[in-house]
Every structure is written in structure tokens, then in C-alpha cells.
Amino acid sequence: MSQALLTASNITRRFGGLTAINNVSLTLTQGTVHAVIGTNGAGKSTLVSVLSGEIPPNEGRIMMGNNDITQWPQPRRAQAGMGRSYQRTTIFPSLTVHENCRIAAQANHQHFWRWFQPASHCKESNSAADRALALAGLENEATRTAGLLSHGAKRQLEIAMSLATHPRVLLLDEPLAGMGPEETERMLDLLATLKAEHAILLIEHDMEAVFRIADIITVMVNGTVIAHGDPDAIRNDPQVQIAYLGDDE
Numbered sequence: 474m475s476q477a478l479l480t481a482s483n484i485t486r487r488f489g490g491l492t493a494i495n496n497v498s499l500t501l502t503q504g505t506v507h508a509v510i511g512t513n514g515a516g517k518s519t520l521v522s523v524l525s526g527e528i529p530p531n532e533g534r535i536m537m538g539n540n541d542i543t544q545w546p547q548p549r550r551a552q553a554g555m556g557r558s559y560q561r562t563t564i565f566p567s568l569t570v571h572e573n574c575r576i577a578a579q580a581n582h583q584h585f586w587r588w589f590q591p592a593s594h595c596k597e598s599n600s601a602a603d604r605a606l607a608l609a610g611l612e613n614e615a616t617r618t619a620g621l622l623s624h625g626a627k628r629q630l631e632i633a634m635s636l637a638t639h640p641r642v643l644l645l646d647e648p649l650a651g652m653g654p655e656e657t658e659r660m661l662d663l664l665a666t667l668k669a670e671h672a673i674l675l676i677e678h679d680m681e682a683v684f685r686i687a688d689i690i691t692v693m694v695n696g697t698v699i700a701h702g703d704p705d706a707i708r709n710d711p712q713v714q715i716a717y718l719g720d721d722e
Contacts, residue, residue: 475502475503475504475505476502476503477500477501477502477538477672478501478502478503478537478538478554478641478642478671478672479500479501479524479535479536479537479555479642479672479674480499480500480501480535480536481497481498481499481500481523481524481533481534481535481536482498482533482534482535482536483496483497483498483532483533483534484496484497484498484520484523484524484530484532484533484534484535485497485530485531485532485533486516486519486520486523486528486530486531487531492696493516493519493696494516494519494520494523494693494696494697495516495696495697496532496533496697497516497520497533497693497696497697497698498533498698499674499691499698499701501642501672501673501674502672503641503670503671503672504668504669504672505668505672505673505688505689506664506665506668506673506675506686506687506688506689507672507673507674507675507687507688507689507690507691508674508675508676508677508683508686508687508689508690508691509674509675509676509690509691509692509693510676510677510678510680510683510690510691510692510693511692511693511694512694514695515693515694515695515696516693516695516696516697517646517676517693518560518646518676519696520693521557521644521646521674521676523535524555524644524674525547525550525555525557525644526542526545526546526547526549526550526555527547529543529544530543537550537553537554537555537642540553548580551580551638551640552580552638554639554640554641554642555640555641555642555644556632556635556636556638556640556642556643556644557635557643557644557645557646558628558631558632558635558643558644558645558646558648559631559646560646560647560650562624562627562628562631563631564619564620564627564630564631564634565619566618566619566620567618567619567620568618568619569615569616569617569618569619570606570611570614570615570616570617570618570619570622570630570633571602571603571606571615571616572619573619573630573633573634574601574602574605574606574630574633574634574636574637575595575598575599575601575602575637576634577602577605577634577635577637577638578597578598578599578601578602578605578637578638579595579598580638598637601637601638601639602637603615604636604637605633605634605635605636605637606633608633608636608666608667609629609630609632609633609636609663610629610659610663611626611629611630611633614626623656624651624652624656625652625653625655625656625657625659625660626656628648628649628652628656628660629659629660629663631648632645632648632663632667636667640671641670641671641672642671642672642673642674643667643671643672643673643674644674645664645673645674645675645676646676647676647677647678648660648664648675648677649661649677649679649682650678657679657682661682661685661686664686665686668688675687683704684704684708687704688703689701689702689703690702690703690704690707692707692710692712692713692716694716699712699713699716700712700713
């Protein structure tokens with residue numbers, strides 16, 4: 474049976490009089506890609522921000538394993554095994570691909586007592602960066618300037634930077650945005666490889682890709698979950714067809 478790595482229970486987040494997410498619950502398990510879909514304004518990115526610790530929930534609880542992380546700040550969640558990517562690529566374009574991953578890895582390998590030693594000489598960080606680039610399929614791009622990568626490769630690098638921190642939970646916010654067919658295929662192959670050792674939450678608008686890669690799909694409308702299940706169940710759900718996928722009648 475798959476291991477539950479993150480459980481969110483009855484999460485609600487309000488901004489003034491607007492309820493962005495309302496009583497949302499989900500469980501992320503190792504070996505599973507859990508997609509959250511919905512139109513713009515459905516609350517998907519707000520949900521990711523709450524799960525990652527960027528913003529607190531007004532109500533509800535978030536667990537990582539046996540730890541209640543509801544009040545934990547984002548850095549503490551990252552150190553506990555949570556990685557996140559954003560809608561907009563967040564890399565250091567003037568540095569090499571390897572340097573981007575090494576800097577990310579340093580968050581988990583801080584040695585303040587080695588203040589006299591250049592951070593670039595840290596064995597643990599360099600090893601973590603090498604491993605992350607291999608997992609992401611970017612080992613041959615290690616010495617290349619990150620800003621010169623293709624759009625798809627930059628998105629791969631962002632995931633590699635998350636992997637360099639040794640996460641068990643990956644929160645990916647629209648990793649396929651702006652990609653062409655070949656880049657999309659590479660990213661889907663990467664996600665299929667990563668899910669064996671991770672629990673993956675995927676926010677994505679590319680429905681063809683979602684139904685190919687997702688094991689579980691949660692559908693949100695106006696901050697509320699209207700459906701939850703495997704791809705076949707979601708595809709055939711009348712509420713989803715009317716609210717999101719389009720009613721053929």
C-alpha cells in the first residue's frame with residue numbers, strides 16, 4: 474500500500490471577504506501523481522501556497538507523516554522534505570546549471586563552521602547537485618549557463634533544484650506551461666520516473682497531459698472540490714463535464 478507523505482484536512486484560506494479555498498482535503502502518497510485541475514481562479518495556486526507554507530490557512534491541518542506542519546514556515550517544510558516549483562521559472566540565469574543545483578542543495582548542507590571554505594567546495598552539496606541533475610536528465614548540461622537553456626530545460630532545472638534538497642513531496646505548479654510537444658514528453662517522462670520515490674502534486678492546465686500522467690485527480694471550482702477520483706471517474710463525472718471539461722450535449 475502506498476505511503477501517505479502529506480495529508481491536508483479541511484483547508485480554508487480567506488483573503489478579506491473572499492474565500493479562495495474552502496474546506497479542501499487531499500492526501501499525497503508515494504508513487505502517485507495527484508493532479509489538481511480547475512479554471513483560473515479555482516484556488517489551485519492558493520492551495521499550493523498553503524501546502525508549501527508560503528501563506529497560512531485560516532482553518533484546517535497539514536500533516537507530513539506524523540508531524541503537524543500547519544504552522545511551520547516554508548524553510549522548515551523544505552528541510553523536512555518538501556520541494557516546490559512555481560508558475561514562473563525561478564532560476565539563476567547567469568550561473569551554470571550545476572551551480573543552480575548546488576546553491577539549492579546548500580540549504581540542506583549548511584556548515585557555518587566552515588566559513589573559511591568556499592561553498593563551491595562542499596562535497597555534500599556538489600554530490601546532491603550531481604544526483605539531482607542525473608535524475609532530471611540534465612547531467613550533460615551541467616556546465617552550461619542556465620539562462621541559455623530552452624524553456625523546457627529551464628523547467629527541468631527548476632525541478633532539479635528541488636530534487637537537490639532531497640524532497641519526498643513535490644508540489645509542481647504548471648510545470649508544462651509554455652512547452653512544445655517534445656518538451657512536454659520529456660517532462661512527462663521525468664514525472665513518471667520521479668513518482669516512484671516521491672509524492673507529487675501537479676497543478677496543470679494541459680488536460681491531455683493530466684489524463685496521461687495523473688493517478689488521482691481533484692477538480693476545484695471557486696475554491697471548492699467538486700470531484701475526486703481516478704482519471705476515468707473524473708472524465709465521466711457529469712459535474713466535471715459541465716463545470717470544466719465542457720458538456721457535449
